[in-house]
Amino acid sequence: MSYEPIFDELADTRFTLNNGSGNLPAVGFGTLFENPAVTTEVVTHALQNGYRHFDCAERFRNEEQVGIALHAFIEAGKARREEVFITTKLWNTNHRPERVLPAFEASCRRLQVDYIDCYLIHTPFAFQPGDDLYPRDVFGHVLYDSGVTLIETWRALEGLVDEGRCRSIGLSDITLEALKDIVAVARIKPAVVQIESHPYLPEWELLEFCRQHGIIVVAFAPLGHGMAPNVLEEPVITGIARRLQKTPAQVALAWSVQRGVAFLTTSATLSHIQENRDISTLPHRAMQEIRQDISTRVRFNSVVETGVPVFIPQQK
Template identity: 40%
Template sequence: MSNVPTAKLNSGYEIPLIGYGTFGGNDAPEQVYNAAKAALDAGYRHFDTAYIYQTEEALGKAIKESNVPREELFITTKLWQYFHEPEHVRPVFERSLKLLQMDYVDMYMIHWPISWAFKSYEFSELKATKDMEPTNVPIIDTWREMEKLVEDKKARSIGVSNFTIPMLEDLLSKCSIPPAVNQVEINNAFPQEELLAYCKSKNILLTAYSPLGNPGYRKSVRATLEDPVILDIAKKYNKTPGQVVLNWGVNRGYAVIPKSTTPSRIQANLVYFKMDESDVEAITALGREHPFRSCNPEEMWGPKNKIFD
């Protein structure tokens, strides 16, 4: 078993601060299945998926075939943009449960603070284009349906993803159950200091997607693991640059969900170690002056989907 630390969410549940992400596996379910099995064997107990990833079924199969008790696992999945109308929240959530072969999830999230017109529940109909038209379903209307999932013990915690501080402020002013997690892009090229401080002040845990950067997702102007500062810190702790950047995140007080299909790297990503505060600050400083966001809905789905300044 790994020595990965956990955090206690505002919902009362514990979440491991290093998890395994399954984004990008929709074209290779067998690869996701094998990688999830390797992650379970390595000691991962926190797994992140989403309906739109089309990886729930492969992940659920790997978990079902493992001998890891369900109560030891923390499973996150997410609500996609086509399903924000209140009448679609529970039906698509139930589809996620069926694919995962589970009675409940530990975390259910609003994937993006954007809504699109419902098309279908079928994956073949859910492709997004460059000119998506938002329908502006109020977030609180979607959220109230998710609160019912908590009341029904179908979701132990609920959260959001890609929410800004003003969006969180608005939701907190209206909700009955506050979001337990906000999953956002964070890495050493994009340290998100203001958002991290705000979420800590509100007892909302951040989870970092793309914690090692996002090579290949779109052309990046910088390599996140090759900076001399990171290489020197890696040498100091006798760790890889990737392990340094992941632990920089955990040492800052949030969860990270790296993804890999290579068993040796899956295992390496789970290594936790304490870092000196001066080293944490040195890495944070790398992205402070010119923060670089690689995942932007305005670029993916058109200017009407702008949510970030």
């Protein structure tokens, strides 16, 4: 059975960046794949199906394959570079200021772009500098770098904005407390904060703080990463989906955009790529139900505690 998407304007929502450098498409596509060999083909499918916001990272080790897809699509005249919002991230081993520019330029080369729309600090945790993504001691413990502070790394990112190499900068996998510390002293305020968020982890307090400061929140794992307890099996979500003749995923993703949060989904399956952009505006009643009637609270990824991204299954 072929999938025939029907879009309303919600799928094309864009959020304005606080530094006047453009806007970010609310519907985003993540590029971390279990099999990196599929990257170019899958990103091409996403572009063909209307995605214009791509989330990349040095740590994903496939920026070059993403770049091939983006470059070919733009060179073919199917989109202008300024229509495609490209985010990538500085990994934990490159937090020292002198390592930021070389890491940034390497990402630009791999992605085949002259500028990055948004450059994020992947986590607030600095690891020992070097080529090993996860430097560890003989006992397997991550080796952190006490010789650099987050604000020092942030100052280096501010320099990238000053030079026009980067349109905006932000933070990822950060707690509200750590975000407040940066906002208090930053010369260039964060434009974007990327965090885990879904109906089981709505992060209302962090979202409110970001609203007050004009910061866009981008949710990763907006569907709960398929883990237990499963967001897509939540009775409130499935009930709304039945009423509206949408899938539970489409309900959860529409909820995200309507509450002002951009999202990233990742799939190598064409039908899911299409489904995740086929979102429609939810009735006010449905938005209230999701906020008031879902009591489960789960964080699936412990990266905010260690700087090491890892999804950990939970049980009700």
